[in-house]
Amino acid sequence: MDRIVVRGGPRLEGVVHASGSKNATLALMAAALLAEGETRLANAPRVRDVDAMLELLRALGAQAEWLSDEPHTLRIDASRIVEPEAPYDLVRKMRASFMVLGPLLGRCGLARVSEPGGCAIGVRPIDQHLKGFAALGAKISLDHGTVEARVEKLVGGRVVFDMVSVNGTQNVMMAAALARGETLIENAAREPEVLELADALARMGVDLEGAGSDCIRVRGARRLRGIHHTVSGDRIETGTLLTAGIVTRGDVTVTGTDPTHLDAVLDKLREGGAELDVAADRVRARAGEPLRGVDVSTAPYPGFPTDMQAQLLAALCTADGSSVVTENVFENRFMHVPELQRMGADISLQGRAALVRGVPRLAGAPVMATDLRASACLLVAGLAAEGTTTVSRVYHIDRGYERIEEKLRSLGADIRRES
Numbered sequence: 528m529d530r531i532v533v534r535g536g537p538r539l540e541g542v543v544h545a546s547g548s549k550n551a552t553l554a555l556m557a558a559a560l561l562a563e564g565e566t567r568l569a570n571a572p573r574v575r576d577v578d579a580m581l582e583l584l585r586a587l588g589a590q591a592e593w594l595s596d597e598p599h600t601l602r603i604d605a606s607r608i609v610e611p612e613a614p615y616d617l618v619r620k621m622r623a624s625f626m627v628l629g630p631l632l633g634r635c636g637l638a639r640v641s642e643p644g645g646c647a648i649g650v651r652p653i654d655q656h657l658k659g660f661a662a663l664g665a666k667i668s669l670d671h672g673t674v675e676a677r678v679e680k681l682v683g684g685r686v687v688f689d690m691v692s693v694n695g696t697q698n699v700m701m702a703a704a705l706a707r708g709e710t711l712i713e714n715a716a717r718e719p720e721v722l723e724l725a726d727a728l729a730r731m732g733v734d735l736e737g738a739g740s741d742c743i744r745v746r747g748a749r750r751l752r753g754i755h756h757t758v759s760g761d762r763i764e765t766g767t768l769l770t771a772g773i774v775t776r777g778d779v780t781v782t783g784t785d786p787t788h789l790d791a792v793l794d795k796l797r798e799g800g801a802e803l804d805v806a807a808d809r810v811r812a813r814a815g816e817p818l819r820g821v822d823v824s825t826a827p828y829p830g831f832p833t834d835m836q837a838q839l840l841a842a843l844c845t846a847d848g849s850s851v852v853t854e855n856v857f858e859n860r861f862m863h864v865p866e867l868q869r870m871g872a873d874i875s876l877q878g879r880a881a882l883v884r885g886v887p888r889l890a891g892a893p894v895m896a897t898d899l900r901a902s903a904c905l906l907v908a909g910l911a912a913e914g915t916t917t918v919s920r921v922y923h924i925d926r927g928y929e930r931i932e933e934k935l936r937s938l939g940a941d942i943r944r945e946s
């Protein structure tokens with residue numbers, strides 16, 4: 528069980544490069560199952576969730592590995608899918624595994640995927656995914672925790688999501704890519720990862736339009752070809768690193784990400800008083816004095832992303848003034864609050880809202896990570912704290928951040944990993 532030990536105090540300064548987007552990579556890896564040929568994904572992050580997806584693709588019969596001579600490039604060849612079944616022990620580890628269901632339905636007309644369990648941040652049902660597949664003609668059955676979807680041939684249809692679902696939108700888009708005829712997806716997610724997947728599907732041979740809006744039209748193809756794609760920079764890692772710089776009153780530049788992918792985050796940091804310089808593929812953040820308290824409500828893109836809620840909350844603990852942080856996307860995404868309170872944060876929870884009163888300093892303490900973004904938030908808090916913070920269960924952070932402690936150390940943080 529690794530732990531990360533961080534001692535607060537140093538101002539973070541310098542330039543750091545963001546890794547490729549974990550969430551875009553996971554969707555693109557699932558999409559590679561649609562192609563009868565080789566797909567290459569460059570700039571993919573070396574994180575545990577990507578390795579888990581590699582293991583799942585191999586279990587389905589695809590060839591899937593990291594290129595030996597290009598350490599951040601994945602090679603996937605799904606010409607042969609032998610087993611359209613995603614076993615529980617793989618899906619349990621990572622909910623995004625459920626995204627193989629759409630491609631398997633398109634390729635094999637059959638898919639058996641274990642129902643992903645809930646997780647620390649909420650129940651996270653899959654009813655919207657299933658509603659989409661049913662609209663394309665699939666017969667869905669639940670059998671002892673395994674979802675079985677079966678269809679002779681998917682036929683395009685109209686899908687209206689009851690709520691915005693990122694992976695739901697992506698899953699149905701991928702099924703529609705091999706359906707006969709046209710599919711209309713309404714109330715679709717608009718996240719950059721949806722748009723990136725749509726661009727890749729178009730290059731694979733799918734005729735689609737409207738991605739990035741809430742209405743996507745997909746005309747299915749008969750066969751799809753593999754492509755070479757470079758994954759975009761991770762917008763959440765970028766936001767996390769900028770917030771870490773700001774909370775230490777530092778001067779940090781993050782390169783490798785399209786800043787328009789995190790506009791809502793940048794706007795909120797500016798509202799808090801940070802000074803931001805934005806260029807095509809980089810953002811520089813400076814903060815000479817404490818952030819001012821701000822109110823923030825998470826929402827689907829282009830709103831403030833729920834995946835940045837914990838990290839911003841950590842920064843607001845030492846802001847000058849009060850803040851109200853409202854989590855509207857997940858029902859239980861405040862697991863990091865008790866840990867922040869152990870560090871001296873003044874936070875009270877009322878339903879979906881966390882009321883934060885800024886305190887001058889947090890005090891370092893041993894804390895425990897509960898999920899990916901909560902663990903990132905505890906690192907941000909530790910950087911701003913007096914003394915030493917030890918974050919345990921950092922396997923959570925390794926799911927979605929590549930060598931985060933090395934990136935922070937390169938900016939001047941006093942941080943190390945202990946086994």
Ligand code: EPZ
Nearest residue numbers: 550623651652653654655656691692693694695834856857
């Ligand atoms: C994606 O999860 C991301 N994961 C999450 O990032 C992110 O927090 C989330 O989108 C929201 O932006 C990946 O892309 C791999 P949703 P996803 O379906 O698609 C409810 C991270 O830290 N819902 O958009 O699973 C659901 O319970 C991870 O990188 C249903 O009710 O999220 C939630 O309340 C965490 N039924 C809301 O919709 C469904 O069928 C949004 O979930 C599907 C979702």
